[in-house]
Amino acid sequence: MAEREHVIDSKIIYKGPIFSIETQSVNLYNGHQAKRDIVRHVPAIAILAFIDADHMILEKQYRASIGDFILEIPAGKLDERDFDQPEHAVERELNEELRMTAGVIKRVVGFFETVGFSDAYMHVYTAQDLQLVSEKEQLPRDLGESLDLVTVSFNDMQVLFETGKLTDQKTILAFLYWSYLRG
Structure with missing residues (x-):
């Protein structure tokens, strides 16, 4: 036992x-x-930002921890304003990183990222009915944050998964959940 x-x-x-x-x-x-x-x-959120049922937005950004670029779904840490309502962080990250808002935000799952040595916890959400925010409504990006937005189809994501080019755990989870949604 x-x-x-x-x-x-x-x-x-x-x-x-x-x-x-x-x-x-x-x-x-x-x-x-x-x-x-x-x-x-600090707890975090991650977002499956759906343009439509067949397209999602990923980010390509440099990560110092691996010394390389990586494709990943949008994500960010919670701050004291968000601990009781992680959806606030979802809204903020959509604005800061994608320059968008979502008509529908839905919680999918939460998980501990690396329980062998950390209590890091991530809340995962879907965001649909995306709309661009006006330039005056855009929130500043985090200091030094530099990213490219990449729209991928489900088929593109499947190829990335099958060829081992998806190496970020939250993004792998996003693909698997997307596959589940598609039946």
Whole structure:
């Protein structure tokens, strides 16, 4: 039977704007002690931005963590305004990144991204009935945010998936959910 660990000591060893790192000492079920390093991450949202039933918007952007460009669905972190209503972050990210609003926003699923070392949690939404926002209504993008918007058809996405060119987990989930929707 799976047993719970018991934290006997905990200390934040790094605190940044998006995540912190906590080190813990824990008692194991068998009486031994172990160390745990945990990344405490701000919750996030991701969006399947549908132009229509057969087209979705992806972003191509450089990610320093992998030292390369990646195709991914729009996403962003929650801030203190959003914790009770992640839909606010969806609306903000649609504006900041796509320069659009959505007539329909629907929650699909939520998941822990990397439970082996982090509590990072992502809420996934669909956005439909997209409309461009006027230039005066556009929110500023995050500092240094540079991206290209790419419209892909379902068939394009399927080819990207089958050839291993979708390597971002939330975007793989988006494709699988899109496949599910198409029956």
